[in-house]
Amino acid sequence: MTTEPSILTLTQHGICTITLNRPSVFNSFNQEMGRAFQAALDAAAADEAARCVVITGNGKAFCAGQDLKEVTAPDAPDFTEIVEQTYNESIRRIRSMEKPVVGAVNGVAAGAGANIALACDLTVARASAPFIQAFSKIGLIPDSGGTWFLPRLVGMQRAAALAFLGDKLSATEAEAMGLIHKAVADEAFEAEVAALAERLAQLPTRGLGLTKRAFNAGWEAELSDHLTTERDLQMEASNTADYAEGVAAFLEKRAPQFKGS
Numbered sequence: 267m268t269t270e271p272s273i274l275t276l277t278q279h280g281i282c283t284i285t286l287n288r289p290s291v292f293n294s295f296n297q298e299m300g301r302a303f304q305a306a307l308d309a310a311a312a313d314e315a316a317r318c319v320v321i322t323g324n325g326k327a328f329c330a331g332q333d334l335k336e337v338t339a340p341d342a343p344d345f346t347e348i349v350e351q352t353y354n355e356s357i358r359r360i361r362s363m364e365k366p367v368v369g370a371v372n373g374v375a376a377g378a379g380a381n382i383a384l385a386c387d388l389t390v391a392r393a394s395a396p397f398i399q400a401f402s403k404i405g406l407i408p409d410s411g412g413t414w415f416l417p418r419l420v421g422m423q424r425a426a427a428l429a430f431l432g433d434k435l436s437a438t439e440a441e442a443m444g445l446i447h448k449a450v451a452d453e454a455f456e457a458e459v460a461a462l463a464e465r466l467a468q469l470p471t472r473g474l475g476l477t478k479r480a481f482n483a484g485w486e487a488e489l490s491d492h493l494t495t496e497r498d499l500q501m502e503a504s505n506t507a508d509y510a511e512g513v514a515a516f517l518e519k520r521a522p523q524f525k526g527s
Contacts, residue, residue, distance in 0.1 A: 272299035274324070275306050280467035280526075282309075282316035289325025294333040295378065297343065300352030307359040317526045318466040319363065320459060321386060322370035328395065331377025353378050353410040360385045361482055364475025366466040370459045371437070371446070376400045381410035384419065387478060389446040390462060391437035392455045397445070402432045418485065419445050470508030471526035 274285040284306045286293035295303075310319045323329055332352075336342060360367050360382070369386030376398040383389050383397070391397075399416070401408050408416065408429050416425035420443050428435065437449035450458045466474070476499045483495050503509055508524045515522035 271302065272296075273302040273306050275309070277310075277313060277316050279464065280315065280317040281320060281463045282313065282318070283320045283322065283463075284310065286321070286323040286329050288333075289323075289327070291333055291335075292327035292330035292374065292376075293323040293325065293379070294330040295352055296333045296336045297348070297352055300356060304355055304359055307356065307363065311359070311363045311365065314526070316365065317468075317471045318366050318368065318463045320368045320370050320463050321360075321382070322459070323372050325373070327373040327379075328369075328371040328375040328391075329379025329382060330374065331379045331400065349409050353382075356382065357385050357411045361478075364478060365471055366469075366474050366478070368459065368463055368466070369446075370455075371395045371397075372455065374398065378410040378412075381408060381412040381415060384415045384445065385411050388448075388462065388466075390448045390450055390455070390459055391440065391446055392452045393437050393449050394452050395437050396434040397437070397440050398432060398434050399428045400432055402430055468524060470506065470512065470522075470524045472506045473503050473508060476503050 270287060272286075272288050274287045276283045276285075284303070286299070286303070288294060288299060307319075310316045332348065337345070337348065366388065367386045369383040369389035371383050371389060371391035373392065373395050375383045375391070375395065377400045380397045380399060383391075399408050399412060401412070407413060412429070416428060420428070424443060427433075435445070437446065440446045441449040448458070480496055480499050484492050487495065507527045508522075511524060512522050
């Protein structure tokens with residue numbers, strides 16, 4: 267009997283789609299899946315043909331977080347190992363990848379699954395897909411960057427309510443409070459994700475990557491220091507072929523044809 271891989275990847279038309287593929291357990295993570303996910307992220311980061319990355323789930327769920335069968339097994343790894351190797355390393359790769367990463371939340375995003383979605387640059391969700399900070403229900407804290415992203419995205423009071431109470435949050439509510447980019451009617455979801463990814467894949471990839479690097483640096487920096495960072499990254503951006511193309515297209519009054527370099 268052939269076992270389906272836990273992660274599927276497909277790259278076409280400049281878009282690398284990474285699909286979480288354990289639908290029978292709502293795409294919950296075990297260590298094998300975590301390693302495969304990180305390998306897929308590394309490959310996408312290194313692939314010059316991939317100018318936008320989409321992370322989504324197969325089946326009814328985006329991701330239900332940690333597979334509890336793994337942590338309750340007699341030979342279970344401890345939480346330090348699970349959090350660091352499965353989740354922290356994944357979040358670091360998403361945030362450090364200098365390409366736009368779209369979280370395409372096709373179904374429930376719970377626990378670590380919710381926070382993987384929040385780590386993406388732009389998150390689009392089916393209107394029917396709930397977000398749940400499920401950790402408090404089993405006596406844990408939000409991991410996978412949850413305690414870092416939540417207060418920055420929605421403020422401390424809302425972050426505390428989401429983390430403490432663990433209530434379901436609809437995609438529409440998540441959009442309204444600034445937690446995600448957009449909630450989309452279920453029937454329009456796939457077309458919306460495809461259109462967004464195609465648009466991002468046609469933009470100046472290195473410039474977007476440098477913008478992302480600046481955003482990452484700006485979370486903790488003082489303004490004066492961050493202005494220096496912006497200056498240096500702008501200099502790097504100005505040396506790209508896409509910058510030269512953008513200026514030429516503007517002066518020639520035509521649409522730019524960016525190549526991602």
